[in-house]
Structures are given as C-alpha cells and as structure tokens.
Amino acid sequence: MIVDGEISIGLVRGAYGLPVALGFALVARHGRYLPLWLPESGMIAAYSAYFLLKRFDVPVSLALVLAMVAGCACALVLHYALFAGHVARNEPFAALLRGIGLIILLDNAASLLTGGYSLAFSRFLLPTNHGTLMLGGGVSLALILWAWVNHTREGLSYRSVAANRQLATQYGLKVARIDLLVVLVGGGLCSLGGLANGLRYGLTAEMMSTSALKAVAVVVAAGQENLLAVAFSMLAVGVLESLCQASTRFSAFESGISYGVLAIGLAIRFLLSPLWKRRSVCKRWRTDTSEPEVTE
C-alpha cells in the first residue's frame, strides 16, 4: 500500500542526496570521468564544522561557513594536485583509480583523527523543518544550475569545454577559468551535501560512500548532461527506498535500489538505446534502398 507519509519521507531522503548528485554530475561532465573523490569534500566540510563547533567553540553560522570554505578549498587543491592533468589529457580511468586511492586515504585519515569513533552534532542544530528546507533548496539548486548550464554564456563555455576541451582552447575560451568555477561549484555542492548529511545522520569516516554510490547511479542512469533528470532520479531513488523500507517483505532490499537504478540505467543507455537506434537506422536504410514496386 502506498502511503503519502512514506512518499514525503522518501522525497526528503532523496533531497539530502541532491547537492552531492548535482555537484558530481557537473564535474563528471566537465572532466569526462567519474569523480568518485568529490563527495569526500563533503566529509571534510562536515568534520571541519564538527571540530570548529566542539573544540574551538566557534558560533554555529560561522562554523558552517568556514566548513564550506574548507570543503571547497580541499576540492580545489585535490583537483589541481591530482586530477587536473588527467582531465587535460582525457584519461578517465587513471583519474578514476586515483580517485579510489584518495578515498581510501581520506577515510583512513578521518578514522585516525577520531580514534575510529563516529561523531554526532547536537540534534538541536538541525531545524525542525529541515525536510522542507532541503527539498525546496535542492529543487531550487537543480533549477538554477540547469538554467546556468543551458541558458547563460558561462554555461555555453562550460558545455563547449566539456564537449571538446582542445577545440574550446583553440577558439579562445577561458578553459582555466571554467575549470576553477566548475570545481568550486561542484566542491561547494558536495560540501553542502556533506554538512546536511552530517547534521542529520552523524559523522563517520565513510559517511559519503552511500551518497557517492547514489550519485554515480543517478548520473549514469539519467545522464550527466541532464541536471534536471539527475535531480528527478535522485528524488525517485529516495522515494523508492522509502517505499521499500516501509513494506513488510522488501524492507531489506532498500539498499539495493541504487544498484538497481545503476544496472537499469546502464542497460538502457548502453544496450537497449544503441540497439533501438541501430534498428531504426536499419529500418530507414531498408526503406531507402528498397526497389520501387513494379505496377502494371
């Protein structure tokens, strides 16, 4: 039985994954690789906020802003130190492997920092209407990003660089500026996602792994070029997970929804869609080359 309450719970659940998915899609399209490491900037932001609040007694709003800055700064440093070269040379697999190594390193560092213990913010930091805020904010972010990418001059430059970096350079586009902007926005979105998730679910060294998996699933399934589809897919994953958990028989399959979305997305994009296109091309070719009927 589908219940309104469970759908709204699912929408909120999906909304908590929206910033990370949007940031991930933006950077993935720009760099033409899966930036699995990027959500880790959310973990850095969340841990920074925790230590600023607990150890240094910094006021809440200032701590959150400083944490966002820390997350963005780390994303920038890591991108330029480890991934910019791969992006420039169009080496997606090398970048992916380096990203996996970096995740292991950062997770171990976070674990050492806290002696292996997970941490939690005071629940009073989370406003009572956090679900509405996240949902409204996440959908607004998706619309703003979509408009920026598809209906601005900057967005046109972004799409040009993403489509063909060398050609964009030859045409005189400011590629370095676009690089900086994209990583800054992507890192900022992931930092926001990390802070939101940390406030709601607490901090662990592997806190961003589920968000990263969901981001990969929806970006692969919906296509990194379509930000609105990515946002819609993330909300749909949240609703599906919620409905699954609410059912008596299938509650344990909730964690498999992301994998299911990933598998279906891959099948549609790389198997069914090419087959369909090929069939259409063949049909058209047969129609074009068929001999005209001879009539008496």
Added chain:
Amino acid sequence: MNLQRTLFRALLALSLIAVASCHSKENAPGGVVIGAILPLSGNDASYGLTARNAYQIAQDDARQQGRVPLHIVYGDSQFDAGKAGAEYTRLVEQEHAVGFVEATGSQIALELAARAAQDKVPILSAVDSTPRLTSHGGDFFFRVIPSDLVTSRALCDWAMKNGLRSAALVVNQQNGWAVGFKGATLTNYREQGGQLPDDAILTVTNETSDFNSGIARLNRNKPQVWFVGLMGRQAGLFVQQAAAQGIKGPFIAVDNLVDPVFVAAAGAEQTATRFALPAAANLSELAAFSAKYQQRFNRLPDFHGFEDYDAYFVMLKAVELVQGSGQPVTGSALQQQLKAMDTQGIMGRIQFDEHHDLVNPTFGVFTYDGKGNVIPVR
C-alpha cells in the same frame, strides 16, 4: 608536476602509516603470544579500540602484580569475516599465536571457531553473544559474556513484568549478532505471551541510516516496546529518528546500546533506552578500572571494556596454570585450563559450562542518566 608527485607520495606514505598502525604489536618480551582480532578501523572501530585500551590497562596491572603480561598481537578485521580469516591465518602461522583473547563479531567468531578447533587454538571472547555459538562454537571457543538467549530472557521478563505486551523489532540482517538477537527475542517474548508478529519486524542492512519510513510503518500498530537489534551508530540514529516521530519508547536491547557511539548518535533520547547487562560483582575493581581508563584515554570505558579486561586475565590465568604445571604452552593445554577455569572477574564469577558459556550469569536492567552514564533502572 614535481609538486604533484611529492604530494602524492606524501599521501601514500600517510596511508601506509595508517595501515601499519593496524598491525601494531604490544611489546611484552617473554610473554606468551596471544592474538586479538578486532575491528581497529572502519565504522565499528570503537569495539576494537575499547578492547585494545582495556588490554593495555590489563598489561600494566599484570606487571604491577609481578606477573608476566601476555604478548598481544593484533589483527584488524574491520568487522569483515574475510579480513578476519586472513588475519587469523597471519597471527597463527606467522606470529605463532597459541590462543586468542578476542575475535570480535559473532559471525566472525562462528567462522573462526571451526578453524580454531582444527588448529587447536582456543578463542576467548568478551563480545560475541549470539546464541548460535552455544551450539556451533565447538570445543575451542569460550566466552565471558552471556549468550543473548539468556540476556534476552532477562529483558523479556522485565518487559512482561512492566506490562509491555506488544512489541516491534528492528534488526540489521547483515549482522550476525543482530540475527541471533532477533531469534532469541522472538523465542523468549512469544513464549512469555508477548505480541510480536512478523509484520512488526523491520529488517535493514549495514547501509541504512534513515529509518523514518520503517518507523512510521511499525508505529501504526502502536507497540508498547521497541526491541533494537542494531549496533552503535545505527541504534542511535534509530532511537533518535523514532523520538523525532513522537515515539517515547522504551527502546530495549542488550549490550549493543552500551557504546559511546550509540550515546553520541542517540543524543538526549538515550534516556528512553533500557538494556540488560550482567550485574557487576566487584564494584570497587570496576570503579578502579574505570578511573584508570578515564585517566589514560580521556573517556570512560563502555561495558565491553570491563569484559575485555576480564577476558585478558582469564587467558593470563590459563597461561600461568599451564606454565605452573610444567607443560609447554600450547593451544590444547590452554583449552584444558579454560575448561576448568573458576575465577573472579570484575564482572562476576567466571566459570564455563559444557558449551563453554558462562555458568549462571545474573542480570540487571539499566538505562542512561542523560549524560552518558549507565544507571540501574529502579
């Protein structure tokens, strides 16, 4: 480019240090080599770190008593059965461990118990409480913690005495301990006339951190009590999210709620919990251990710290008895001494029955005072 390489190498070196730190040894020259397979990294590291801290205090106490401390060699399982198996092999074959003072995780213990029986290496645990270890632990598995079947009976007794006759249960199906707890709870609660139908059970996985829709479903039946078959952070998040939906509990469980990670995640809702624990016998020693732990590690120990401390001294006593008899310290000799063990730990008398479970453990029901301190329920 050079800067990139240098940075990458520095990061690589850091990761190697992190990995190396998981394989550290306690330096106790002359001591008998005893293994400890613990989650020293990952989400459940608090269990392993508590145990390691407790052993360090036990080492110091043993030295102060003029005894030769055990030479503990550690293996980091990350709470994964595959990694635990590899660490077991390393500790037995390369480090020549003749016994284990811990193999954390009921599923891990079930898998290692069969190998331990084959290799004749006894495993003593302070954490593994699944009822299956009673029947499947084999000849070389011992534990200083009561089986969940016994603990959950005490818990169900308490619930029924307090008129809590309808219940809901949440369980992590990927956790061996939680599956055992579910079985024990269903058996005991239903036998005593409690209402816990199959549709009042929420099954989740290791990845679940949002329980809201499951809680909403379970709450439609208005259960009077909530059994929590989750560990640490997950248990804390469950209790917190249920409280946010206006549920006042009580949330009841066993030693899984006695964890600083649970306390941090549950926040103020920790006071809505009730849990059954073995009643401590030696309160002065308990307080002394807590004070040492607090002084050395700047935090209070959780319940498992006491049991880990007891497990260390039980194993040390077994080693000393073997040495005293003039025999070489082998796994088989240690097993014989453990079978005949009768000693007093800080958590009570330690004596094993024919299944190597504790004989006649006694229990109390406890809760939190809101500041993370465990207090008995009146």
